[in-house]
Amino acid sequence: MSDEHIEQPDFAEIFPLFFGHSYSQVVTTAVRLGIPDVLAGSTMSVDEIAAATQTHASSLHRLLRALVALDVATESADGGFALTPIGVLFCKSTPTPVHGAALMCGDPTLWQAWGALELAVRHGNTGFYHAFGQVIWDHLADNPVLAERIYGTMKATTSLLAPAVVAHYDFSPFTRIVDIGGGDGSLLSTVLVATEGASGVVYDIEPALRETPGVLEAAGVSGRCEVQRGDFFRSVPPGADAYLLKHILHDWDDDASARILRNCRDAVAADGKILVLTSVVPAQDEVTDPMARRVLAMSDMEMMAFHSGRERTLEEFEALFGKSGLRLGAVVTVPEHPNFHVLEALPV
Numbered sequence: 001m002s003d004e005h006i007e008q009p010d011f012a013e014i015f016p017l018f019f020g021h022s023y024s025q026v027v028t029t030a031v032r033l034g035i036p037d038v039l040a041g042s043t044m045s046v047d048e049i050a051a052a053t054q055t056h057a058s059s060l061h062r063l064l065r066a067l068v069a070l071d072v073a074t075e076s077a078d079g080g081f082a083l084t085p086i087g088v089l090f091c092k093s094t095p096t097p098v099h100g101a102a103l104m105c106g107d108p109t110l111w112q113a114w115g116a117l118e119l120a121v122r123h124g125n126t127g128f129y130h131a132f133g134q135v136i137w138d139h140l141a142d143n144p145v146l147a148e149r150i151y152g153t154m155k156a157t158t159s160l161l162a163p164a165v166v167a168h169y170d171f172s173p174f175t176r177i178v179d180i181g182g183g184d185g186s187l188l189s190t191v192l193v194a195t196e197g198a199s200g201v202v203y204d205i206e207p208a209l210r211e212t213p214g215v216l217e218a219a220g221v222s223g224r225c226e227v228q229r230g231d232f233f234r235s236v237p238p239g240a241d242a243y244l245l246k247h248i249l250h251d252w253d254d255d256a257s258a259r260i261l262r263n264c265r266d267a268v269a270a271d272g273k274i275l276v277l278t279s280v281v282p283a284q285d286e287v288t289d290p291m292a293r294r295v296l297a298m299s300d301m302e303m304m305a306f307h308s309g310r311e312r313t314l315e316e317f318e319a320l321f322g323k324s325g326l327r328l329g330a331v332v333t334v335p336e337h338p339n340f341h342v343l344e345a346l347p348v
């Protein structure tokens with residue numbers, strides 16, 4: 001083929017497709033070193049930043065220049081570095097999930113799981129399992145750094161989402177609410193604050209529950225909310241009239257998800273509900289925004305790299321509920337968070 005037949009690609013579009021890993025490493029290294037926090041609200045020289053972060057000045061200088069190239073920082077003519085508005089988002093004190101997400105996404109263990117994505121596509125199972133021979137949640141018991149990064153990111157994202165959930169879904173009919181895989185309790189404490197008189201249980205495995213008592217205390221609901229350790233594949237606390245499953249089923253394949261749902265089905269009061277709080281994948285032709293399409297697709301790839309699950313369409317949720325002795329009830333949208341829904345699953 002002669003040159004004139006080769007379509008010249010848009011380099012800006014192609015470059016991140018194979019070099020995106022370096023963008024991520026530059027930014028997450030800066031976050032791990034605390035550079036955005038040191039620079040917050042000030043302009044500093046390389047030597048000042050090196051002293052504050054205890055780093056090698058000439059290597060740091062190169063990293064800072066890379067941050068400038070990525071629009072995370074600016075450099076003045078006299079060598080002063082400062083944060084851009086994007087850089088500010090990476091500060092620990094900025095109330096968005098960006099800082100935590102950067103720490104989690106840059107974690108070396110998770111990079112190894114991504115590195116085994118090819119094996120997942122060739123042979124099935126997850127990248128994480130090919131790399132470590134373990135389910136990621138079991139691994140966290142022995143990897144407190146990664147546990148803190150994952151649970152910290154979940155706390156930050158769930159804290160943002162929870163107020164929108166209670167604004168759009170009416171929890172007032174419920175008297176006892178169990179949050180299955182409820183992590184640090186950010187969701188259930190918000191739900192209980194909005195549902196006076198209801199009691200609750202946050203149910204999860206050990207590493208998830210370290211901060212839970214403090215979160216419940218700070219929300220003023222510790223008097224009516226228990227914390228229980230347990231495995232949702234074995235059983236869940238019985239007798240409640242609402243079971244919350246937020247961002248649980250997308251971690252698991254259909255058989256494992258059906259086991260969790262059946263355990264909730266066996267435990268729920270006769271007139272109770274299982275509430276699946278989740279992203280729902282729209283039909284392909286409904287996703288017109290290219291960025292939304294990418295976010296959904298990358299989230300699905302993340303599930304393949306780390307978990308056995310997947311993002312599901314509404315039809316796939318209906319089929320899963322059907323396998324678990326449940327049927328789909330109301331579908332409530334949470335408009336502030338695109339594609340996020342509360343799906344009611346009702347015992348049949």
Ligand SMILES: C[S@@+](CC[C@H](N)C(=O)[O-])C[C@H]1O[C@@H](n2cnc3c(N)ncnc32)[C@H](O)[C@@H]1O
Pocket residue numbers: 137154155158180181182183203204205208230231232233245246247248251
């Ligand atoms: C993706 S996180 C979602 C956490 C929380 N629901 C949220 O949305 O912020 C999945 C949760 O499932 C919990 N989990 C994983 N395996 C579990 C098991 N076998 N039994 C109970 N909880 C489990 C994890 O510890 C984690 O808190």
